[in-house]
Amino acid sequence: xxxxxxxxxxxxxxxxxxxxxxxxxxxxxxxxxxxxxxxxxxxxxxxxxxxxxxxxxxxxxxxxxxxxxxxxxxxxxxxxxxxxxxxxxxxxxxxxxxxxxxxxxxxxxxxxxxxxxxxxxxxxxxxxxxxxxxxxxxxxxxxxxxxxxxxxxxxxxxxxxxxxxxxxxxxxxxxxxxxxxxxxxxxxxxxxxxxxxxxxxxxxxxxxxxxxxxxxxxxxxxxxxxxxxxxxxxxxxxxxxxxxxxxxxxxxxxxxxxxxxxxxxxxxxxxxxxxxxxxxxxxxxxxxxxxxxxxxxxxxxxxxxxxxxxxxxxxxxxxx
Amino acid sequence: xxxxxxxxxxxxxxxxxxxxxxxxxxxxxxxxxxxxxxxxxxxxxxxxxxxxxxxxxxxxxxxxxxxxxxxxxxxxxxxxxxxxxxxxxxxxxxxxxxxxxxxxxxxxxxxxxxxxxxxxxxxxxxxxxxxxxxxxxxxxxxxxxxxxxxxxxxxxxxxxxxxxxxxxxxxxxxxxxxxxxxxxxxxxxxxxxxxxxxxxxxxxxxxxxxxxxxxxxxxxxxxxxxxxxxxxxxxxxxxxxxxxxxxxxxxxxxxxxxxxxxxxxxxxxxxxxxxxxxxxxxxxxxxxxxxxxxxxxxxxxxxxxxxxxxxxxxxxxxxxxxxxxxxxxxxxxxxxxxxxxxxxxxxxxxxxxxxxxxxxxxxxxxxxxxxxxxxxxxxxxxxxxxxxxxxxxxxxxxxxxxxxxxxxxxxxxxxxxxxxxxxxxxxxxxxxxxxxxxxxx
Numbered sequence: 223x224x225x226x227x228x229x230x231x232x233x234x235x236x237x238x239x240x241x242x243x244x245x246x247x248x249x250x251x252x253x254x255x256x257x258x259x260x261x262x263x264x265x266x267x268x269x270x271x272x273x274x275x276x277x278x279x280x281x282x283x284x285x286x287x288x289x290x291x292x293x294x295x296x297x298x299x300x301x302x303x304x305x306x307x308x309x310x311x312x313x314x315x316x317x318x319x320x321x322x323x324x325x326x327x328x329x330x331x332x333x334x335x336x337x338x339x340x341x342x343x344x345x346x347x348x349x350x351x352x353x354x355x356x357x358x359x360x361x362x363x364x365x366x367x368x369x370x371x372x373x374x375x376x377x378x379x380x381x382x383x384x385x386x387x388x389x390x391x392x393x394x395x396x397x398x399x400x401x402x403x404x405x406x407x408x409x410x411x412x413x414x415x416x417x418x419x420x421x422x423x424x425x426x427x428x429x430x431x432x433x434x435x436x437x438x439x440x441x442x443x444x445x446x447x448x449x450x451x452x453x454x455x456x457x458x459x460x461x462x463x464x465x466x467x468x469x470x471x472x473x474x475x476x477x478x479x480x481x482x483x484x485x486x487x488x489x490x491x492x493x494x495x496x497x498x499x500x501x502x503x504x505x506x507x508x509x510x511x512x513x514x515x516x517x518x519x520x521x522x523x524x525x526x527x528x529x530x531x532x533x534x535x536x537x538x539x540x541x542x
Numbered sequence: 543x544x545x546x547x548x549x550x551x552x553x554x555x556x557x558x559x560x561x562x563x564x565x566x567x568x569x570x571x572x573x574x575x576x577x578x579x580x581x582x583x584x585x586x587x588x589x590x591x592x593x594x595x596x597x598x599x600x601x602x603x604x605x606x607x608x609x610x611x612x613x614x615x616x617x618x619x620x621x622x623x624x625x626x627x628x629x630x631x632x633x634x635x636x637x638x639x640x641x642x643x644x645x646x647x648x649x650x651x652x653x654x655x656x657x658x659x660x661x662x663x664x665x666x667x668x669x670x671x672x673x674x675x676x677x678x679x680x681x682x683x684x685x686x687x688x689x690x691x692x693x694x695x696x697x698x699x700x701x702x703x704x705x706x707x708x709x710x711x712x713x714x715x716x717x718x719x720x721x722x723x724x725x726x727x728x729x730x731x732x733x734x735x736x737x738x739x740x741x742x743x744x745x746x747x748x749x750x751x752x753x754x755x756x757x758x759x760x761x762x763x764x765x766x767x768x769x770x771x772x773x774x775x776x777x778x779x780x781x782x783x784x785x786x787x788x789x790x791x792x793x794x795x796x797x798x799x800x801x802x803x804x805x806x807x808x809x810x811x812x813x814x815x816x817x818x819x820x821x822x823x824x825x826x827x828x829x830x831x832x833x834x835x836x837x838x839x840x841x842x843x844x845x846x847x848x849x850x851x852x853x854x855x856x857x858x859x860x861x862x863x864x865x866x867x868x869x870x871x872x873x874x875x876x877x878x879x880x881x882x883x884x885x886x887x888x889x890x891x892x893x894x895x896x897x898x899x900x901x902x903x904x905x906x907x908x909x910x911x912x913x914x915x916x917x918x919x920x921x922x923x924x925x926x927x928x929x930x931x932x933x934x935x936x937x938x939x940x941x942x943x944x945x946x947x948x949x950x951x952x953x954x955x956x957x958x959x960x961x962x963x964x965x966x967x968x969x970x971x972x973x974x975x976x977x978x979x980x981x982x983x
Contacts, residue, residue, distance in 0.1 A: 420699075420731040421784065422724050437731035462694065463724065469697040473732075 232532035235540070236349045236356040239365035240406040248371070248410060251528050255375050258524035262299070272531055273302035276333040280306045281323075282359070283339040288494060288519065289359050289368075293336045296526035305332075320344060324351040334533055337361075355533035363397045369493050370403035372525040374411065376518050377448055380489055385412030388445055390484075391433075392418040392474060393452030393501050396425045396463070400493045401452060405431050418442035419474065422463045423454075439474060443483040451476055451492045451501050459500070467500055477503035481512065489514055550639055551980050552676040559583045560979065561598050565607030565938065568907050570614060570915045571927055575907055580612055582934045585977035590930055607938055610971060611906065614914040614926050615647025615935035616892060619815050620791050620863035622712075622884070623649075623680075625671070626664075627656025632868035632955050634668065638677035640888035640954035642981035645937030645970035646864075648679040648925055649888070650917075654712035660685040660696045662704035669705060677980045679935070681921070683708045683737060686725050690714050695725050699732050707921040708789065710737035713838060713883075715773050717743055723780045730786035735920065737789045740773040740798065741765075741839065750879055752840040756825045762878060765840055771797035778805050781812055789920055790814040792865050794839040796849035803858040813920050815861035815912075818887060818894035819960055821850045827960060833874045833881035835960045837865075854912065855904050861917040864891040868956030885960045889952050892939060894961065896968035899941070906941060934977040943969040 227233075228246045240248070261267050278297045280290050290306065297304040307327075318326075320339075327335065328351065335356045337345045342362035349356035360366040377384055389408055395401045395417045408415050409432040416434040417424060429435055436442030443449065454470065464470045476490065490506065490513040498504040507513055560582040567576040567590065579594040580587060581602070589597070595604065618641065624632040641649050651668065653659035659668070665682045672680035684701035686709045688694045698709050709729060715738060716722040729736050746765040751757045753764025774790055778801070781788045793799065793814050805812045819837055824844045827835045835841060853859040867884025874881050895913060899906045918926030925935050947964045949957035973981040 421727040422731075465695050465697040465699075465728075469700050473699055 231539075232536055235533075235536060236358075237367055237529055237533060238346050238349060238356065238358045240367045240370050240403045240410070241365065243410065245410050248374070248407060251371055251525070251532060252375055252378065254528035254532065255371065255521070255525040256378070258527045259375070259379075259521065262520070262524055269299060269301050271301040273297060273300035273534060276302045276534060277331070278302045278304050278334040278336065278530065279327060279332045280304065281327065281335055281337045282306070282308045283337075283344070284309070284360070286338055286359070288522070289338065292519070292522040293359065293526050296523050296530055299523070300527055300530055302530070320348060321351055324348045328352040328354070333537065334530060355537055357529055357533060360399050363399050363402070365403045366399040367403050368522070368525050368529055369400050370407040371529070372518055372521040373404055373450065373491055373493070374407055375521045375525055376491060376514050377489070379517070379521070380514060381447065384408065387413045387447040388416070389413045389448040389450065390416045390418055390442055390446045391450045391452065392439070392442070392476065394423045394454045394458065394463075395419050395428060395452070396423045397455070397458070398452050402431070404450060405433055416442055416446075420464060439480045440483050443480060446484040446488055449476065449481075449484060449488055449490050451490060453493065453495065453497060454501050456497070456500075471500055475499070475501055475503065476506060478506060481506065488512070491515065491518060493518070549981055549983060550642060550677060551978065554676050554978070556978065557584070558979070559599055559602040560974070561594055561602050561604045562607045562612055562938065563595065563604060565610050565612040567928060568611055568613040568910050569928070570907060570911045573907050580928070582936075582974065582977045585933060586931050587928055587934045588930070590928070605972070610938050610940055612928070613645070613910050613937045613939065614928050615937050615973065615975065616645050616913045617648040617650070617917040617921070617923065617926050618646045618864050618866070618888065618891060619650050619861055619917045619921070620817070621649045621651050621866045621888065622654065622868065623651040624868055625655065630955070631870050634671045634680065635675045635677075636953065636955045637866070637888065638672065638675045638680070640866075640886070640952065642677045642973045642975070643953050643970065644889040645892045645939055645973055646678060646888060647935035647937065647973060647975045648681060648923065650681045650683060650707060650921065652712045653683050653685045653710065654690070658685050658690065659683065659701075659706070660688060662697070662700050665701060665704045665706055678975055679925075681705065681707045681923070683710050685709065686711050686716060686736065687721065692716050692718050692721055695721070695728060698725075698729055698734055702732060702734055707923065708735035708737045710739065710791065713739055715739055715741045715743060719776060719780070722777060723784065726780050726784040726786035726788065730784050733787070735787045735789055737791055738773065738777055739791050740770045740777075740793070742769040742773055745769040750836060750840070751828055752825050752842050754825060754843060756828060760828065760831070767795045767842055767846065768797060770795050770839055771801050774798055774801055778810060778812065781805075781810050785811060787811045788813075792817045792820065792839060792863065793859065794820040794842050794846060794850065796846045799849045799853035799858055803853070803856070806858065813860040814858075815863045815917070816850050816854070816859050817863055817865035818891060819865075819885065821847055821854060822894050822897065823847070823960060831878040832960070833876065833878055834885060834958050834962060836878060836881050836883055837885055837960065838883035851898065851903055854898065860912065860920060862891070862895050862912045863917070864888050868954060869958045870956055874958050885958050886952065886954055886956055887959070888954060890947055890959060890961055890966070892937070892970050893945070893966040893968045896939075896941060897966060900967055934974050936974040937970050938972040939968060939970045941968050943967065945969055
């Protein structure tokens with residue numbers, strides 16, 4: 223592959239994770255996403271026909287509102303035929319194995335499968351059994367590549383760069399695929415990444431992924447440019463990983479006081495859905511000067527359009 | 543002036559100055575004894591030096607401490623106060639009186655009160671009460687798990703902010719390894735201290751004494767001695783991984799001493815304490831089914847007792863605590879199987895420890911480390927030493943004063959000592975807390 227091709231295309235059949243992607247591939251996807259942001263911002267623009275007559279299946283084994291809707295909207299904007307299959311209506315509940323489901327769907331000859339599954343590695347397993355391109359929309363606590371891309375795009379839009387930024391990811395690192403994908407992506411693009419959480423929520427060996435670990439917000443947020451707050455599931459807050467909601471909010475919830483430890487122009491991101499009063503102060507979440515939480519949703523559609531297009535382009539090239 | 547019939551002084555308004563003359567000041571940091579005067583003024587040790595009589599203020603009370611030792615006040619790491627919840631056994635006031643008479647200036651209470659110390663508000667209320675009593679400093683440990691169930695961890699960080707010096711489930715081990723790992727991991731995040739009572743409860747269930755020939759002869763159900771070290775050994779795996787500070791309360795067996803000695807050599811952040819029964823008595827004290835000798839952990843064999851002494855002397859054991867566990871008469875005046883565990887210890891802690899000096903196992907200055915600066919360091923307290931400008935928490939004791947342990951003369955509400963009638967040497971004469979003479983024999 224020529225250098226030019228490396229910079230101007232996405233060289234993989236699937237998008238299963240950020241780990242292992244070259245900086246050129248990530249930058250290509252971000253550049254392409256950025257073009258779609260401009261396109262989406264102009265309401266006069268109608269549907270595109272890049273994915274016309276292409277079949278794209280959203281296969282969600284786990285509940286999701288924003289990611290699934292975002293992919294659906296992205297596909298429709300590109301002119302694709304979008305199908306949604308969620309676990310409640312699928313044959314998985316009737317006892318079908320993951321691979322059988324994959325084979326069945328494969329027989330329908332889709333062009334792209336967008337898959338979310340509650341088990342790490344399940345999306346990769348599925349991708350090995352089908353002929354079409356697969357986009358990972360989240361597999362257990364492993365990866366969520368499009369979320370990392372949309373976070374990066376949001377940062378780029380506000381800060382004009384990623385390299386050299388100090389970025390803190392706070393909260394339930396242990397169970398978070400968003401954290402893992404973000405760590406890979408932001409490190410690849412040259413940011414300094416740290417994680418902040420009680421030790422019960424920090425998985426072993428995370429420092430080898432290229433992050434510094436902090437157990438308190440004061441030292442962790444010092445000089446930070448970007449704060450990515452993670453959602454903490456309520457069932458993990460009653461004495462198992464964390465003693466209580468009030469203790470968690472007291473020491474790890476983001477409020478104005480703790481935000482003051484960071485740089486004065488530090489930006490807050492959150493992959494949603496938020497637990498107001500648990501990991502983030504409600505008023506802070508709504509402050510558009512400090513928080514880009516709703517902007518992220520908008521970026522999400524553009525990023526998913528770019529990813530769908532990249533996978534289709536790769537498929538067309540392979541068929542040539 | 544303290545009246546003769548009441549040796550205690552809890553009047554916070556009296557701010558007097560004292561000059562302790564001719565005493566032997568124990569320097570627990572440099573392991574030495576200094577024969578100098580000590581001047582107490584404005585709550586602190588104002589000056590240490592020779593012939594201070596000339597420089598002290600006129601209204602200073604001069605106390606001759608000839609042949610007496612002046613030590614930092616004792617810090618007792620393990621006290622069951624019983625208030626709130628069991629005020630008929632002991633109250634903060636009666637425990638403070640016991641402590642003051644025994645030379646103890648700081649006591650650390652266990653969380654097994656009713657309600658248990660599992661949230662910041664209870665710590666505040668106990669400390670408020672202790673300030674009213676004003677005879678000793680009282681610090682709290684908090685529960686590790688809710689209701690001591692060993693399942694869900696409590697608000698450890700909030701409790702630490704409110705003054706909890708460590709976390710323990712009191713008389714229960716955390717049995718579930720996953721929960722113990724989480725507790726250590728969580729406490730590590732804010733440099734908390736996890737304190738374990740080491741006992742494999744499945745093994746010790748229904749046991750009342752050490753499993754041995756004695757138990758068999760007496761027909762009592764035994765607790766194997768390894769029920770203790772196996773929990774410590776398991777925990778050390780977790781300590782190795784989490785690097786959390788870990789302390790074992792009242793260790794009693796030879797094997798536990800050996801395991802901790804090894805762990806310290808490996809540099810693990812582990813500390814431990816023992817209590818006077820475990821280096822003073824062995825299971826033979828159970829004869830006649832004396833329920834006052836029913837303790838938890840149980841009194842062990844003679845070999846264990848000697849190993850505990852060895853551990854004290856070589857520094858494996860960091861601290862000596864009283865393990866004060868008051869029980870009312872009705873809780874002990876029962877068949878051995880049904881009687882409650884535990885013995886009182888505040889008023890005998892110093893004297894029984896000084897026995898080790900008398901028997902030439904250890905020097906007085908080295909021994910006092912285990913009762914003062916060592917527990918202070920483990921608990922991150924700024925006490926336990928005598929320095930100029932340090933808060934004047936002081937015990938003045940007579941190393942050779944002989945006396946007979948007589949529970950009827952105890953100031954505490956409960957009299958259940960396993961040392962009833964024992965002849966000992968060494969007694970606390972005066973106790974100062976924050977420069978106030980709170981007790982004088």
